[in-house]
Amino acid sequence: MQRLGAAVAVFAALTLAAGVHLGDANLFLLAAAAGLCAFTTWRSATISSFLKIFVSIFSVETIVFGAVRLLEVEGLWPASLADYALPESMSLTVAVFSIIVFGLSHIPVVREMTRIADLYFDTQDRGELHIWGLPTFRVREPLIAVAMIVTLVLISQGLVGVSVRLSFIRRDYYTALQEMNAGEFWRLFLFGFTPWAFVHVVVAVIDYVLQSTLIIRWRQWLTQHYVTRWLGGRRHYAMALVGGVTDNPDQRIAEDVNRFIDGGDSGYGIYSYSILLISKLSSLVSYSIVLWDISSAFTFFEANIAIPGLLFWAALVYAAIGTVTTHLIGRPLTSLLFEKQRREADFRFSLARLREYGEQIALLRGEGAEGASLVRRFGAIVANYFAIIDLRKKLVSFTATFNQLSIIIPFVLTAPFYFAGKIKFGVMRQTADAFDNVETALTFFVDYYVFLSDFRSVLDRLASFDAAANRADELNAAQPATRAERRDIAFDVKLALPDGRRIVEATSLELAPGESALLTGPSGSGKSTLFRAVAGIWPYSEGRIEIPEGAKVMLLPQRPYVPIGSLARAVAYPAEPETYSRHEIAEALEAARLPGFVAHLEEESNWGQRLSGGEQQRVAVARALLAEPDWLFLDEATSALDEKLEGEIYAMLRERLPNTTIVSIGHRSSLLAFHQRHIAMEQEADGTFAPREAVLA
Template identity: 65%
Template sequence: MRKLSAAVAAFAVLAALSGAHMADTDLFILAVAAALCAYTTWRGAEMSSFMKIFAAIFSTETIVFGLIRLVQAEGGWPGALAAYAPPESMAVTVAVFSIAVYAVSRIPVVLEMTRIADLYFDSQDRGEGRVWPFPRFAARESAIAIAMIVVLVLINQGQVGITVRLSFFNRDWFNAIQEKNAAEFWRQLLFVFTPWAFFYVAIAVMEFVIQSMLIIRWRRWLTEHYVARWLGGHTHYGMTLAGGPADNPDQRIAEDVNRFINGGDEGYGIYSYSILLISTVSSLVSFSFVLWELSGNYPLPGTNFYIPGFLFWVVLAYATLGTVITHIIGRRLTTLYFDKQRREADFRFSLARLREYSEQIALLSGENAEQGTLLQRFRGIVFNYLSIVVKRKQLMIFTATYGQLSPIIPYVITAPFYFAGRIQLGVMTQTASSFARVESALTFFINYYTSLAQFKSVLDRLSSFDETIDVARARSEGARVVSRASGEALALADLTLSLPDGRRIVQVDRLSFEPGQSVLLTGPSGSGKSTLFRAIAGIWPHATGSVALPQGASLMLAPQRPYIPMGTLAAAVVYPAAVEDFVRSDIEAALIAARLAPFVDQLDVNNNWGQRLSGGEQQRVAIARALLAKPDWLFLDEATSALDEKLEGEIYRMLRDQLPKTTIVSIGHRSTLLDYHARQIEMEERADGLFAPRDKVHA
């Protein structure tokens, strides 16, 4: 950006010298605009990477179109290409764009938008692309995205330029109709309108294809980024324990990322608004110049006094008034849309949870209770929906009225001059068209207020999701108690465990588990037995102290209710590894050893095994996983509680035979478990209310 700034500054000096040489005021204006552009480009080194793309494009165009303007001023532009010369105001226009990008980039809400966008545009990941008819190529993913943005901006500017050119066609065509000039009528239609119109269609199709590719690549990368952040370092578990504002992370990743980039069904996300704003500002500046020049045809009503840019000031005042009123009416919409996403996600989650626990609900005849809960949550959706309807109704009344009046105003202003014969029909229609374009650009906020409110709610949801992830990760990093030691024992020292609300529950001064010594951990419910296991596994974020694992030793924890993913039974048994990592016969042998022989011939069957298998069968799937993983330390957190005592005994004896090198530590309440463990540790309550592990000696 600094080198580009120097180049723009050099051009500003050249434009000033040229203006002094030719005594051309317009060139002095261009020099001033370029100088300001050079300053903001220099300061633009501090901007986000996403905003730098647009600033760099416009600053570069300031030099390109500025040099063309100097060539035109010197009379060096070829006469044969006169119809294809860019407007004389083009250089000033793009300089204003570059300055505007710098100004907009400092707005707080834009800073938040670009913080998320920069995750993609700052990435160093490699990607592949292909531009027909050339072969595929590999490059930095962000570089491919930047190239797409540049092409899309250029296409967009070309579309605006074509629209401006067609406004002059519209003027000349209507003048030809008024003058009954058939030759000019057909010349304008065939040689001006037709080529420009078809060129517009061609680049519109090109824009759609490039835009679609950019959106899906961007969404894929950002989705992978958030999934990695959410799952990495057990962050998802820490967020679940803490609760907080980041409800329904599944929706934030699946829907909010899509809405952030492209708006989802609404079609307006950060990409859409970026390009839309460029188009809007392009139209605003381009047609403002046209409207300013046309204002010379219209004195103040009833006088011969001309105000420079009279029509522009009229449309500016009109649009400003409409924008202020729109914001006053609709400012609560952002909050309502934020609440809408939360309520919808909660309702969907309740339905999914009901499906997951359908058997338990049926056994308890809990359908009426579930129906009441579902309808209560749906009533919240209805209430929120009606609140949005009320606000949108108020907005619609105003914006529809505003929209109905807008097309009439320029004709009301120009009609007296047309009827007095002071202007032609073509000038009248061009004035109305330019007025409408400028008014539409200035009322961007009015026209897109509802979708902007929806986008702001999506931005808030992603921002709060990011913040919650950061908090959970910071808490997890600060509570990292597990380390590796050179000894063979698993040793705990000065370990304090707390609940998510901050209340301390377990205090371990000194405790060690010797390899090969099976241990049974017992104690009353709520004494922190499972919490202690999770701290040893390294996933409990509310811990201080030390857990030293033997160097190189592997650890596995089987909970009371194991996770059974959807898919094939083989994939569920080897989870989280891949089926390809094991010999088929080993998987079958593990099932048989876990007393699941009837399921051997169903290993390749896709099903929702978490619902199809009984609680005891699910626990035995977890046992089969342990047989395949062969950990050095196996922690069983009531992992056989759903089995009868006879089958439980068979499983423990089988584990001892199949995993002779594995040290088993169990949580359980049955007295029969003592027969399969050499040591018992009891969680006892101390005088201060904390629970502490104590060895229990049996007579």
């Protein structure tokens, strides 16, 4: 950015010299704007990577358009290209745009928005790019995105240029109609309007294809980023412990990422607003020039007094009134839309839970309670919905009135001059078009207020997701399990609950390899919490748990996770089913006393619902047989089995995993026969529990 800033500074110096040479005040103004643009471009090295793209585009255009302007004023522009000369203010306009983008980069909400966008534009990942007629090649993903955005910005600016050109053609077109000039009418129709309209259509199609490609690539990358951030380092578990505003992180990834980039149903996300703003600004400048020039024809009294830029100032005042009023009416909308998404996500989650626990609910005859709960949750959605309706009713009333008046005002302003014979119908029509474009650009805030509020709520949800992920990282950094050069597992740790209450003090416990142990104690004494700490997922702790370096530790919970897919995948999880041969998986199922399921290994199903609790626990045991861990912790992992089958499973584990040390949590006295040590959780005077050696009966 420094080199580009220096190049703009050189252009500013040349423009200043030309201004001195020709005595042209407009060149002095351009030189001043270019000088400020050079400064902001130089300083843009520290701003968002996403915004740097736009600063670079406008700064380069400042030089290019400015160079054309200097050629014109010095009389060096070819006469054959006189019809294609740029408007005098073009280079000044893009210089101002570059300065505005730099200024926007310091607004807090823009910084938060671009922080998320920069995740994509700062990545080192490489993506595949296929250009028609060329072989596919790999290049850094941000370079692909930047190339697309630059092209789209240029297309957007080109479309505005075409639109302005068409406004002049329509002016002459309507004037030809008024004057009954058939020859001029057909000439403008065939050789003026039609070619430019065709160009507009072709460019619009190219714009759509590029835009759609950029959006899906961006969404694909950002979704993968948030999925990795959620699951990486077991953040998903820590984020669930944190709770708070991080409700339904799955919905954030599935919906809010899409809404951030593409806007979802509204169609307005960060990309849309960026390009839309550029288009609106370009349209504003271009049509403001048209309005300003037309205003000279609107003269008052016999002295033909003209107010410079009359129509432009009228559009500006009208837009300012609309913008301020809209904001005053709609301020609470952002928080209401944020709450809407949260309540919708809660309701969907409740429905999913109902489906997941259908059997348990049916057994307890809990349909009535679940129905009442769903009605309450949906009632919250309805209450929020009516609050949004009440607010949007006021917004719609104002914006609809505002937009209807927008159609009438330019005709009200121009009609007296038209009837006085000072302007022709084509000028009147062009004035209406130009006024509409200027007013629309200036009332961007009015027209898109609801969408902007919705976008802000999406931004807030993604920001809270990132904040919770950062908090999860802090928690995970405090987890006590560490690797050490030793053979046993040693505990010198104090564990607490998320609310801060201390629950376990294990300050002198050691588990020796090859020595199976049974951990017992009353419910709520922290047995499972101790196991979670060993697994490295419990962050509320002081002290440390030393685990042998390189040892493979596996924990089987009371309720194992069974993924949707083939049974082979469920048994091999978390490894891919191809990691093991079908013979090894079948053998593990048979050893876990599930021989009847061997024939269903390739069957795709929701096995978590098809299998009973005891069958799910035996699938988890089969996983342990395949994984062959050094340490196997069973957290009531056989509680759904009868005592006879439970005994067979323990005997089988001892036989098939002779090098695995088994540590169990259980309540049945029959488990004592399968373990060499008995450790009991005993309550201390301060209410905490400590593991103490117990005598085997």
